[in-house]
Amino acid sequence: MxxxxxxxxxxxxxxxxxxxxxxxxxxxxxxxxxxxxxxxxxxxxxxxxxxxxxxxxxxxxxxxxxxxxxxxxxxxxxxxxxxxxxxxxxxxxxxxxxxxxxxxxxxxxxxxxxxxxxxxxxxxxxxxxxxxxxxxxxxxxxxxxxxxxxxxxxxxxTALMNQVLSFNAISGTLVCQAGCVLEQLSQYVEERDFIMPLDLGAKGSCHIGGNVATNAGGLRLLRYGSLRGTVLGLEVVLADGLVLDCLTSLRKDNTGYDLKQLFMGSEGTLGIITAVSILCSQKPKVVNVAFLGCPGFSEVLQTFSTCKGMLGEILSAFEFMDDRCMQLVESHLRLSSPIKENPFYVLIETSGSDARHDEEKLTNFLERVMDSGLVTDGTVATDNTKIKMLWALRERITEALSCDGYVYKYDISLPVEKLYDLVLDIRSRLGESAKSVVGYGHLGEPRGRLHLGGRPQLPGCWRPSPVAVGRQQRSVAPNRPARRRTSSATASPPRPSCSCSASRPCWTPGAS
Amino acid sequence: MxxxxxxxxxxxxxxxxxxxxxxxxxxxxxxxxxxxxxxxxxxxxxxxxxxxxxxxxxxxxxxxxxxxxxxxxxxxxxxxxxxxxxxxxxxxxxxxxxxxxxxxxxxxxxxxxxxxxxxxxxxxxxxxxxxxxxxxxxxxxxxxxxxxxxxxxxxxxTALMNQVLSFNAISGTLVCQAGCVLEQLSQYVEERDFIMPLDLGAKGSCHIGGNVATNAGGLRLLRYGSLRGTVLGLEVVLADGLVLDCLTSLRKDNTGYDLKQLFMGSEGTLGIITAVSILCSQKPKVVNVAFLGCPGFSEVLQTFSTCKGMLGEILSAFEFMDDRCMQLVESHLRLSSPIKENPFYVLIETSGSDARHDEEKLTNFLERVMDSGLVTDGTVATDNTKIKMLWALRERITEALSCDGYVYKYDISLPVEKLYDLVLDIRSRLGESAKSVVGYGHLGEPRGRLHLGGRPQLPGCWRPSPVAVGRQQRSVAPNRPARRRTSSATASPPRPSCSCSASRPCWTPGAS
CATH class of the missing domain: 3.30.43.10 (Uridine Diphospho-n-acetylenolpyruvylglucosamine Reductase, domain 2)
Structure with a gap:
């Protein structure tokens, strides 16, 4: 896990x-x-x-x-x-x-x-x-x-431990076995007008137990918070077979030390999670996605600040990617950008309860950022098909990166204002030895999350600067869909002859 | 703590x-x-x-x-x-x-x-x-x-450990010493256009370290979640003097077991919290409060369901109180109800970014619940003074309860649909031996939180039924303002001559 x-x-x-x-x-x-x-x-x-x-x-x-x-x-x-x-x-x-x-x-x-x-x-x-x-x-x-x-x-x-144990349609509390597939849980609660508090690219295959064991974040963190707040209870079997029942459905439970928190992110090292109690949120009635182009990373940050102020409670995602990411998804996956070429792109999602109100807020925001030059081009989608197309540009970067060559991927947390400096530093440091060094990720967190991906010209020749990498936060979340597994395997290159010491290969892998 | x-x-x-x-x-x-x-x-x-x-x-x-x-x-x-x-x-x-x-x-x-x-x-x-x-x-x-x-x-x-160590105006991350008073922190971040993720009646005196050590909930839990999600890091001194530095500012940190969670709610038994890193939210631009009267508890629940659907992302608090609570605050604190007498009262707070949008949503909601008979009377406040007056009706129930006689207070979590049955059961069980048994609390949680308060005719004669009390969740949060301490002390009755066994007094106290 x-x-x-x-x-x-x-x-x-x-x-x-x-x-x-x-x-x-x-x-x-x-x-x-x-x-x-x-x-x-x-x-x-x-x-x-x-x-x-x-x-x-x-x-x-x-x-x-x-x-x-x-x-x-x-x-x-x-x-x-x-x-x-x-x-x-x-x-x-x-x-x-x-x-x-x-x-x-x-x-x-x-x-x-x-x-x-x-x-x-x-x-x-x-x-x-x-x-x-x-x-x-x-x-x-x-x-x-x-x-x-x-x-x-x-x-x-845990594949056969896939039963929903209970769902409370008033509170939105779902209790299920650990092997339930995230996407199936999403469908189950969406039919009941709720949504799961987390969403991942790998939802078609990943298990909720694994999500919790790895403390997965995902695309809904900005709006619905981390699993540490939404997971209400766990049932865990310890190594000697003892069953630890912390499967409460209380949002706040002060009756003892919150032992379940230790198992979240412990990746199976302390015990096997067998059941999860999780708080689902009311399904939003309206979702809009805006895809915008920005002239620089400074403008991306200012767009984020403006967005937080003007979209406030309906803002549910704020993602960014650089121009090289766009080139990769265009060339390898034949996706096409809906807007003209820009140094940076921003994807903003809103989720609300009133279509007209949300549209008004979004329109006012877009006018502001366009007038002030923070954004030079953009498009907005309201229907589900177009929303998925826009999300694909961001979600499939990892897949595009792995389409040829060797890929090193990191999931790094840094203060947002310094986030992109790392990409520039790595690019400068690697020079011609890397085919491309790209940056993309979430800004909707206290510190931005940067997905740093690179394709070296020669496999196994990178050695990161500890200073440049800084505080590395490796995500261990399963975050790729099963449907892409086959294509990725088919397209995978031959095993490299790593130029580093065999007993000490060259870089720690991250997640995308 | x-x-x-x-x-x-x-x-x-x-x-x-x-x-x-x-x-x-x-x-x-x-x-x-x-x-x-x-x-x-x-x-x-x-x-x-x-x-x-x-x-x-x-x-x-x-x-x-x-x-x-x-x-x-x-x-x-x-x-x-x-x-x-x-x-x-x-x-x-x-x-x-x-x-x-x-x-x-x-x-x-x-x-x-x-x-x-x-x-x-x-x-x-x-x-x-x-x-x-x-x-x-x-x-x-x-x-x-x-x-x-x-x-x-x-x-x-921790009274002199009251320094703000840093505040990041982009991310809203506040790092401060444990002895900072909650209200002072609120003022500090509000001047910077943020709000603290928790609010308590005791904010004028309570320390943020104590809030975390007791895993306090408070009035903003519905909107901003629990401290388990908003506390990003802690610094703790263990009993032998070892300083445990978990003072990260990362919203998601998977680099090891999340040890800080053990100290949240541990009430000082594992170590002394010396510093806190906490995520503050953007200050809402508009706040509205509606105070409504309902004919029964079933209507209170239906109002809550309707409210969640129609107010959605702007709903920030949903509190209820019964008619006896209102009688107590009226008679002991000389507060007056702004609406006619009802069996139940509901306080709804909205927080949003657009005054007109919020007003429209609230108006539509109020029309719906009035037309359907769920609500029989109500008033809405938009200016700060009136909002505080309406909140006082709910926040000062505890104070009113303690104005005469002996008070037993419990903070109980139960499924919302069964919440008020407990009050009726206790009332029936105690009969004439209690002056009053009241129920009030939050509905905006997976399970409702019931503050059960009672004033027995004779001190020390209650013995709770384990079945009736059910899953008791005692709040250990400090939740009374300092300004009320004096008046309460002045009004306090003489020490009772408890009729129970001296070595085994009769009931566990809860918090209000």
Whole structure:
């Protein structure tokens, strides 16, 4: 369910004694390193075809810890607990051993598909007693290699834990199992006039449990806030099988320490999330999207300030991208810009309850920014098809970037006023060695989120300047749709011959 | 900084070894009891005058743990660290030993007033080594007895830690010391066109550190969400003096476990919050308040549903109160209802960016609910003075309740559709033994929050039905303004002669 900060996500079971947990906790907090298999293992992003993905344990000098190996007796036990839902089929296992970016590969020989919390608990208790390593997996849409085994860990998939447990149509509280696919939950609540508080490109495949385990942000953060506020409760199974029931539906619950927060963003290292209680918002009646061109990044920032003041409560998204992003989506995906060429583009979404009011606010805002020269060109969409077309220009940048060559992607938080300096600095530093260095992302946060993507001329030759990268906030959210997986795999280049030290590849991958 | 779930807030230092901490944590999570001094100590609410407050250690059979007593050498050390900011003045100590409701009293002999995190760290490290107990204190506005010592703990006040450290006018991120008074922070950010994400009746006295330590909710929760989403970072000093720097300003930070969440709502039991980073929202340009009368609670709920649909993004508060609440504020505080008598009253606040749009939305909504009979009478205020007058009817119910007799107050979360049944059940159960049983609170949450207040005819004779009380969510938030403290103290009745067992008083107090 994601990649840990300083290296591979450890297998859950068998490492879960309190001292180890606390050591890992400290490692996370203090950035300490040197915990054996948990040492920092930077590596190249190498989108190769499935059959060519090198085993993680061959590519990196990671050592398997002394876990037991799965025996026939173990399989028999699993089969008793999960009749017909224990797989050792090599074809089925191939899919769960390789991450979506096809950069890491485990060699698990067992896939377990529980349907209930009780089954998860029985499996973990047994594995803990038998010293068998377990790797939890949701939709396997993560882009940082954390959702697949490193060695032969048992893959515990939440795919069959896909039941909605309850929905309160007055409060909008949805309680569901962890394996529910985000898009299916969205459809479920939208039929009831609500929307999920998060939306991601990967919604067609990603599981709500994985979203929570990786503390995914997504496109609705500006309006509906983070999962830390909208997730009301969790049910989690710990490594020894203990079920921690924090599945409250209270928005504010001060009856004890808020333990569930520890599991959000912990990426399966503390336990397996089995159920989620989440607060859905009333579905907005009207949505508008404006796509605008700006002459410079300073104007993008001023447009953002003006926008916050004039659109206020109806503003639901503010995204930006530079001209090179537009060139990439135009050339590789044959999308076309609806406006003339500009150094920067801005996508603004409004969501409100009154079409005329929203249109008036948007019109007044557009007049202001056009008159003041902050914006030189723009278009507005109100119907759903056109809105999706405009969103595609922003959402598919990642896909366009990966259409040829090797891609390094980072998800970085910086003060908005300094956000784009990083792209200029990296561009200047890399010079001719990179085909392109692009910047795009959200401005609707206290600090802007920059998706820095680059395509080097030669694979494996970048080394980031720690100063330039600054405070890196790696997103571990699964954020690519399943429908694009095939095309990306088809278009993927051959495995690179990395020019760096084999044991110390060259850059930490980020998410897009 | 609040009262713990199962009894007195423990002194921080000297109890802070990991096993004890984990025992207390489990106690909180599992509701387990029997940890010596941490046993459940229910008691009566007894608003008596200052000189009559019985010592907590005399009223309840709590035992002082074997902490050291403050010596002359200790005082000399404190004086070196905090020159001129160590008080042993009995008059000054009286104020910090007694809680605002005047129901519990400690007998601390030392008050320390650090100005910096480093000073807090030095004090805690020293006290930890010397085995001296410490009780942290913010604005001492809490209503559940948790902000004052139980025995002779050293009171560590955050009153002089009142500096704004930074404010980012683009993102709205405020970083300040824990002792900043909420109202002063509100004024500070409002001058910069932002508002604090929380508002409380006690804002004139309460400290932001105490707000966070008690995970205060308040009147803006519906629109701006809980502190779990808006608090971006914390700086905390642990019991051994270690400074935990989680003072990030990132809205989403996935670089490790979100440890700061553990301190939110932990009421000083895990450490002392010394600084807070909090996300402020853009100040709304227009605020309207409607005060409406409804014929029944069912109509209150339907008004709420209609309101959410028609006011949508501009809805910022939805409060209700019953007719007995109105009678109390009218008779005791000489406030007058602006509308005719109704079984229920609703206060709706809207906050938006366009006066005409908001007025139109509100008008359409009011026409709908009046035409459909959900609302039988109402008034709308747009200017600040009238808005404050309408809010006073709701905000001062607690004050009115405490004007005569003994008051038991609870802050309860229940599904909104069942919310008022509890008041009816309690009323029926208590019959003539209670002067009044009232219900009021927020509906703008997934589950409604009911403030249940009652005045028994005889003090100390109520025993709640566990079934009726259901899931009790005690608010430990300080939520009374300092300006009302004097009048309440003046009007307070004599100490009751509780008819219950002296060692097991009769009811757990809640907050209003």
């Amino acid at each position: 994601g990649w840990r900060r300083n290296g591979h996500k450890p297998a859950l079971v068998g490492m879960a004694g309190p001292p180890t947990l606390w050591a890992r906790k400290l490692e996370k907090v203090c950035g300490a390193r040197g915990f054996g298999v948990f040492q920092r293992r930077d590596f190249c992003v190498t989108p190769t075809s499935a059959q060519e993905v090198m085993l993680t344990c061959e590519r990196y000098a990671v050592q398997r810890l002394p876990f037991a190996e799965v025996s026939e007796q173990d399989l028999a036990f699993f089969e008793r607990v999960l009749p017909g839902r224990v797989s050792t089929d090599p074809h089925e296992l191939k899919a769960v051993n390789i991450d979506w970016l096809k950069m890491v590969r485990g060699c698990s020989k067992v896939l377990l598909k529980p349907k209930t919390t009780s089954e998860v608990s029985q499996i973990l208790r047994y594995c803990n007693e038998r010293n068998l390593a377990v790797s939890p997996q949701g939709g396997n849409t993560g882009m940082v290699g954390g959702s697949v085994p490193v060695f032969d860990e048992i893959v515990l998939s | 609040g009262w713990r779930r199962n009894g007195h807030k423990p002194a921080l230092v000297g109890m802070a070894g990991p096993p004890t901490l984990w025992a207390r944590k489990l106690e909180k999570v599992c509701g387990a009891r029997g940890f010596g001094v941490f046993q459940r100590r229910d008691f009566c609410v007894t608003p008596t005058s200052a000189q009559e407050v019985m010592l907590t250690c005399e009223r309840y059979a709590v035992q002082r743990l074997p902490f050291a007593e403050v010596s002359e050498q200790d005082l000399a050390f404190f004086e070196r660290v905090l020159p001129g900011r160590v008080s042993t003045d009995p008059h000054e100590l009286k104020a910090v030993n007694i809680d605002w409701l005047k129901m519990v009293r400690g007998c601390s002999k030392v008050l320390l007033k650090p100005k910096t995190t480093s000073e807090v760290s030095q004090i805690l490290r020293y006290c930890n080594e010397r085995n001296l107990a410490v009780s942290p204190q913010g604005g001492n506005t809490g209503m559940v007895g948790g902000s004052v010592p139980v025995f002779d703990e050293i009171v560590l006040s």
